[in-house]
Amino acid sequence: MKIETEILGAGLILKPVGRIDQTTAPAFQERLLAALDSGQDAAVALDLSEVDFLSSIGLRALMIAHKQCQTSGAKLVLFALTPVVREVFAISRFDTVLRCFEDRGAALSSLTA
Amino acid sequence: MRIKIWGCRGSLPVAMSTTRVRAKLQTALKAAAGRKFDTDAALEKFISEELPWAATHTFGGNTSCVQIDAGGPEYIICDMGSGLREFGVSMMAAHGPAKPQIYNFFMSHLHWDHIMGFPFFPPAYIPGNIIRIHACHPDPRAAFLRQQSAPCFPVHLDSLGATIQFIPLRPDETVQAAGVTVRALLQNHEGDSYGYRFEKGGKSVVYTTDSEHKPEDIASRDRFVEFFRNAGLVIFDAQYSLAEAVSLKEDWGHSSNIAAVELCHQSHADHLLLFHHEPAFDDTMLHRIWQETIRYEELMRDGGAPPLRVSSAYDGLELDL
Ligand SMILES: [Zn+2]
Ligand SMILES: [Zn+2]
Numbered sequence: 369m370k371i372e373t374e375i376l377g378a379g380l381i382l383k384p385v386g387r388i389d390q391t392t393a394p395a396f397q398e399r400l401l402a403a404l405d406s407g408q409d410a411a412v413a414l415d416l417s418e419v420d421f422l423s424s425i426g427l428r429a430l431m432i433a434h435k436q437c438q439t440s441g442a443k444l445v446l447f448a449l450t451p452v453v454r455e456v457f458a459i460s461r462f463d464t465v466l467r468c469f470e471d472r473g474a475a476l477s478s479l480t481a
Numbered sequence: 482m483r484i485k486i487w488g489c490r491g492s493l494p495v496a497m498s499t500t501r502v503r504a505k506l507q508t509a510l511k512a513a514a515g516r517k518f519d520t521d522a523a524l525e526k527f528i529s530e531e532l533p534w535a536a537t538h539t540f541g542g543n544t545s546c547v548q549i550d551a552g553g554p555e556y557i558i559c560d561m562g563s564g565l566r567e568f569g570v571s572m573m574a575a576h577g578p579a580k581p582q583i584y585n586f587f588m589s590h591l592h593w594d595h596i597m598g599f600p601f602f603p604p605a606y607i608p609g610n611i612i613r614i615h616a617c618h619p620d621p622r623a624a625f626l627r628q629q630s631a632p633c634f635p636v637h638l639d640s641l642g643a644t645i646q647f648i649p650l651r652p653d654e655t656v657q658a659a660g661v662t663v664r665a666l667l668q669n670h671e672g673d674s675y676g677y678r679f680e681k682g683g684k685s686v687v688y689t690t691d692s693e694h695k696p697e698d699i700a701s702r703d704r705f706v707e708f709f710r711n712a713g714l715v716i717f718d719a720q721y722s723l724a725e726a727v728s729l730k731e732d733w734g735h736s737s738n739i740a741a742v743e744l745c746h747q748s749h750a751d752h753l754l755l756f757h758h759e760p761a762f763d764d765t766m767l768h769r770i771w772q773e774t775i776r777y778e779e780l781m782r783d784g785g786a787p788p789l790r791v792s793s794a795y796d797g798l799e800l801d802l
Contacts, residue, residue, distance in 0.1 A: 390699070423781075424696040424723055424739050431727045452780055459773040460739050461722035 379411030388426030397429035488543030488564020541796025553660030565598025581609030668692035709748035
């Protein structure tokens with residue numbers, strides 16, 4: 369899958385494009401974990417504005433990234449969820465675990481706060 | 482084929498508290514404020530059509546027990562949770578002590594919440610009744626013996642009046658039992674558990690509880706998709722949210738509504754029944770999860786695919802296939 373990357377100070381903005389499902393989740397997970405792997409200063413803002421489908425394996429990848437952050441001290445925030453993904457987050461209760469923001473500005477200021 | 486839920490709760494039986502009863506009363510009385518009902522029928526119509534579902538229903542608190550009525554003379558029951566007591570009482574009312582019956586049980590596994598109803602199953606005490614306990618586990622009798630011997634229970638397993646037979650089953654083998662075709666499948670659960678697929682006359686129901694589905698385990702997913710293939714009904718353990726199932730409660734042996742919908746979609750099942758409900762959840766929360774699952778199914782459905790019907794089990798629910 370296509371994942372656009374933007375370097376932003378110490379952190380990264382990752383923007384996956386398309387569906388995160390059985391086929392694409394392994395590559396997505398690998399990219400996300402690598403981005404979070406640069407130590408306790410690592411910070412990733414995940415732009416989900418171009419993700420219109422997220423299956424359980426994609427959600428699991430986000431949970432693994434979240435757990436890695438809890439151990440390493442790295443930061444992960446999400447922003448610009450499409451309406452479908454927002455609903456999926458609510459139904460799966462991922463909205464109670466992951467930090468989600470309306471837009472890029474809010475996500476980035478949470479990282480620098 | 483008719484399915485009746487005698488117990489839908491996971492892990493531990495629960496009862497509704499006074500606080501919850503009063504909350505339901507409050508909802509009903511507020512909704513009825515200023516209204517007048519001239520007949521019982523008008524009142525009944527108001528209750529059925531105008532009050533919220535959770536104010537007029539309860540999911541109930543008995544643990545796993547599901548009856549499968551395939552039209553034959555012998556009874557078929559999945560698991561012996563606390564719901565078995567009420568099923569047994571209804572059998573006594575229907576048949577009395579003088580007319581012997583044959584009861585076929587299919588055991589998902591031998592955890593406490595799935596066998597605890599047996600000591601309170603009146604037909605087990607009546608000579609002439611035949612109780613066949615089908616199980617894939619190596620020594621199911623040991624679990625029943627432990628439950629019904631000192632110091633756990635006053636009536637010893639060996640002193641029951643009915644004839645009790647343990648019938649070993651092997652997973653992936655198709656057998657004929659109690660007038661139906663049955664196949665068992667090994668599931669991921671502490672100490673192993675087994676799902677069952679029952680078929681008769683073109684109808685099929687899958688009973689799959691206490692089963693953890695890991696999103697990354699593709700081989701397991703494929704086995705279950707095959708097992709659920711075109712099933713008329715899938716009774717599925719959806720005790721946890723997906724967030725819990727892949728984090729805090731990973732390897733606790735249960736699954737989510739998300740896994741349920743994904744597997745049912747992939748296997749083109751007709752109807753999903755959420756089952757093994759979390760004992761900590763009240764009616765409002767379980768109803769919310771049910772409605773969210775209906776919505777999730779709609780969101781995830783492939784364009785053009787027929788909708789998967791989604792229901793949520795409650796004690797007393799009957800479904801016809
Ligand atoms: Zn259970
Ligand atoms: Zn269990």
